[in-house]
Amino acid sequence: MAVVGDLALMGTKITTPNKLIGKLEKRVFGVPISFSPKFSFSHNKSRTAIKAVMQIEKIQSSSELKGSLKEGSLLGFDVVSERELKEKGFLGLRKTKLVCTIGPACCSLDELEKLAIAGMNVARLNMCHNSREWHQDVIRKIQKLNEEKGYSVSIMIDTEGNQIQVVDHGSSSSVKAEEDSIWYFTTEKFEGSRPFTIQANYEGFSEGVNPGDEIVIDGGMTTFEVIERVGNDLRCKCTDPGLLLPRAKLSFWRDGKLLGRDYDLPTLSTKDWSDIVFGISEDIDFIAVSFVKDADAIKHLKDYLASKSSKAIKVLAKIESLQSLHRLEEIVEASDGIMIARGDLGVEIPLEQIPSVQEDITYVCRQLNKPVIVASQLLESMVEYPTPTRAEVADVSEVVRQYADALMLSGESAIGSYGMKALSVLRTTSTRMEQSCREESRQTLLHQRKLGVSLPDQIAEQICNCAVEMADNLGVDAIFVYTRHGKMASLLSRNRPNPPIFAFTNDNSTRMALNLQWGVTPLLTDLSDDMEGNVKKTVELIKAKGMMKKDDAILVVSDIIPISTARAIFQSIQVMTIT
Numbered sequence: 001m002a003v004v005g006d007l008a009l010m011g012t013k014i015t016t017p018n019k020l021i022g023k024l025e026k027r028v029f030g031v032p033i034s035f036s037p038k039f040s041f042s043h044n045k046s047r048t049a050i051k052a053v054m055q056i057e058k059i060q061s062s063s064e065l066k067g068s069l070k071e072g073s074l075l076g077f078d079v080v081s082e083r084e085l086k087e088k089g090f091l092g093l094r095k096t097k098l099v100c101t102i103g104p105a106c107c108s109l110d111e112l113e114k115l116a117i118a119g120m121n122v123a124r125l126n127m128c129h130n131s132r133e134w135h136q137d138v139i140r141k142i143q144k145l146n147e148e149k150g151y152s153v154s155i156m157i158d159t160e161g162n163q164i165q166v167v168d169h170g171s172s173s174s175v176k177a178e179e180d181s182i183w184y185f186t187t188e189k190f191e192g193s194r195p196f197t198i199q200a201n202y203e204g205f206s207e208g209v210n211p212g213d214e215i216v217i218d219g220g221m222t223t224f225e226v227i228e229r230v231g232n233d234l235r236c237k238c239t240d241p242g243l244l245l246p247r248a249k250l251s252f253w254r255d256g257k258l259l260g261r262d263y264d265l266p267t268l269s270t271k272d273w274s275d276i277v278f279g280i281s282e283d284i285d286f287i288a289v290s291f292v293k294d295a296d297a298i299k300h301l302k303d304y305l306a307s308k309s310s311k312a313i314k315v316l317a318k319i320e321s322l323q324s325l326h327r328l329e330e331i332v333e334a335s336d337g338i339m340i341a342r343g344d345l346g347v348e349i350p351l352e353q354i355p356s357v358q359e360d361i362t363y364v365c366r367q368l369n370k371p372v373i374v375a376s377q378l379l380e381s382m383v384e385y386p387t388p389t390r391a392e393v394a395d396v397s398e399v400v401r402q403y404a405d406a407l408m409l410s411g412e413s414a415i416g417s418y419g420m421k422a423l424s425v426l427r428t429t430s431t432r433m434e435q436s437c438r439e440e441s442r443q444t445l446l447h448q449r450k451l452g453v454s455l456p457d458q459i460a461e462q463i464c465n466c467a468v469e470m471a472d473n474l475g476v477d478a479i480f481v482y483t484r485h486g487k488m489a490s491l492l493s494r495n496r497p498n499p500p501i502f503a504f505t506n507d508n509s510t511r512m513a514l515n516l517q518w519g520v521t522p523l524l525t526d527l528s529d530d531m532e533g534n535v536k537k538t539v540e541l542i543k544a545k546g547m548m549k550k551d552d553a554i555l556v557v558s559d560i561i562p563i564s565t566a567r568a569i570f571q572s573i574q575v576m577t578i579t
């Protein structure tokens, strides 16, 4: 990292403006922080009044970049990581992973490639929306980009889930509910439009609901008060006017508290299972399960996948209901990763609790060594505006400061007009906060819970903990890890090291799964049992690509079991400098 300016400023109290400018002129990763000349602070708070955007990092246009990207890449380096490493050096590699929800605004091959170039690590397909054919088309395009152009974008399907939601309200788009209007909630199907009638998807939707209770739509888009039960149906009055969107979700409240109703609905609906079979057939990498209530559904799905799919598809549990919070640890233990789904979670718990609940969930995931994605509304205003609010940038920074593994865009990329700008904001904000955390050496604050039960697992865990401490204390340029299933890479990532982790693996599903792991750049390469040979070959290849130079220092960790000592697991740490 080239630093221009007085390092003594770092961490000292800035007293005079020119010192502030001096600090702001500090080059970060070779990229000057510069204010465009027409930059002016607008006193008019309306967002359209913003005259300019602070240029933190100039991203090459995709056409410029595509020209410079090699078609494909030798050592299983994806072309984006290769470019970033060449341009910014080891410490310039972004650690936090980026997930983009794919929708109508970014589903063309060209738009998908632009997102990949701009740093998308995982593409999310929300099975709540659109047709199976549409999703298949997007999956095939992403796989084409990976195979033919050397990208490495993992694919995640996100189940619709089993929730009480509106099946029909008589219109294909949204309908306005006016103050004091009377509406009828039923599960009876009806053809055409039947004014002021809402069909719910679940027979038992009104169980335990009494006159005086409230029905809140989509977390507060509009609210109704139950006036009368008519058999299984509910007659209600709109007490808070608003919009009823297609497939709006219903939640039921009494005296300001969510009615904790344990529907006997299975977590995975019939449609979900059908989508899962589809996902397996399309060779996807992750399945995010909506509205998980407990570990059972996750275990059941993992057993099913183990029996049906030769590939290790990773199962992510979405934490988005009160029930999942009550069973958090068991769910985290059972799953391969977690998504903090703040959209629906914000329906089920008071919004003001989201920040602390998010921090707690992130902490538990790190303790249990499971990747965690923070999702929803990170840059919501950028669905319509080209720049984020200050609050949104602060929210993204806070997620990075908590060392979550990944950030996720929803509507911002799926339907927004500024998906690429939103992705750029995630990228530059996370890079900046990662650097601040390194300067504060925050990652040493986490008390590590011992996870390993067997001796080999305990050895692996201790080796990785020590390796990261050594890497940080010695200030090595990179950590190389040779791993078949990604376990050592995840144990290193859990410690949030300063240098990047290059995880060499011979298993493509391991490589695609590691795309969600903080600070890990997964590289596909064939691995022999000759550890020295593996190291020699990979170092030579990376040097040959001009990504390492003389005197660079690397710390090497491996858990490859050499044939000769098959009864012993040979795990080692080596530090070497490049000659």
Ligand SMILES: Nc1ncnc2c1ncn2[C@@H]1O[C@H](COP(=O)(O)OP(=O)(O)O)[C@@H](O)[C@H]1O
Pocket (backbone or CB within 6 Å): 101, 102, 103, 104, 125, 126, 128, 129, 130, 343, 410, 411, 414, 415
């Ligand atoms: N595959 C898709 N096809 C069409 N629209 C989509 C798709 N995925 C997302 N969207 C749109 O983007 C919005 C935000 O996406 P997301 O947050 O994933 O969905 P939801 O609103 O159901 O939580 C959705 O409400 C929907 O309007």
Ligand SMILES: C=C(OP(=O)(O)O)C(=O)O
Pocket (backbone or CB within 6 Å): 126, 128, 158, 159, 290, 318, 320, 340, 341, 342, 343, 344, 345, 375, 376, 410
């Ligand atoms: C990510 C979420 O789930 P979905 O978009 O599928 O509702 C959420 O609720 O925040």
Ligand SMILES: [K+]
Pocket (backbone or CB within 6 Å): 126, 127, 128, 158, 159, 160, 161, 290
């Ligand atoms: K979903």
Ligand SMILES: [Mg+2]
Pocket (backbone or CB within 6 Å): 290, 320, 341, 343, 344, 345
């Ligand atoms: Mg949700």
